[in-house]
Amino acid sequence: MTTITIKRVDHFTTAAKHLLGITSPTWHYKSIERVDKTCQRDLGFIVVGSETTPYTKGPRKGCAKWIGEESRVVVTRKDLDDQLGRFEATTGDCYECYGEGKYPWSVSTTDGTQYKPCKRCGATGKAP
Numbered sequence: 001m002t003t004i005t006i007k008r009v010d011h012f013t014t015a016a017k018h019l020l021g022i023t024s025p026t027w028h029y030k031s032i033e034r035v036d037k038t039c040q041r042d043l044g045f046i047v048v049g050s051e052t053t054p055y056t057k058g059p060r061k062g063c064a065k066w067i068g069e070e071s072r073v074v075v076t077r078k079d080l081d082d083q084l085g086r087f088e089a090t091t092g093d094c095y096e097c098y099g100e101g102k103y104p105w106s107v108s109t110t111d112g113t114q115y116k117p118c119k120r121c122g123a124t125g126k127a128p
């Protein structure tokens with residue numbers, strides 16, 4: 001598990017927390033799946049999550065361990081768009097690259113992470 005993967009879908013976690021009224025910083029999504037995989041229409045996604053705590057030992061030390069009761073909520077495309085708007089309004093950063101002006105497109109253990117400039121903000125990192 002890479003932190004990059006989590007970061008790219010962070011907006012789903014924040015949108016789900018907003019809808020559920022959860023303010024805990026350690027609540028995180030566990031799974032995200034389409035409402036109807038057979039349907040071409042965008043019906044949104046079912047986000048399931050719960051509180052997390054880091055593993056303190058073993059090979060997964062530092063990784064998130066899901067604890068407590070699960071919550072699930074449907075996050076529609078509009079819910080996600082609203083969240084992206086809130087993100088840019090509060091941070092001033094581009095939601096696509098999280099203000100970094102670039103995004104990782106290749107992760108390799110030998111070559112490290114390769115980046116490409118963010119097209120959405122023209123690599124400035126600022127909300128366009």
Ligand SMILES: [Zn+2]
Pocket residue numbers: 094095096097098099100101102118119120121122123124125126
């Ligand atoms: Zn950007």
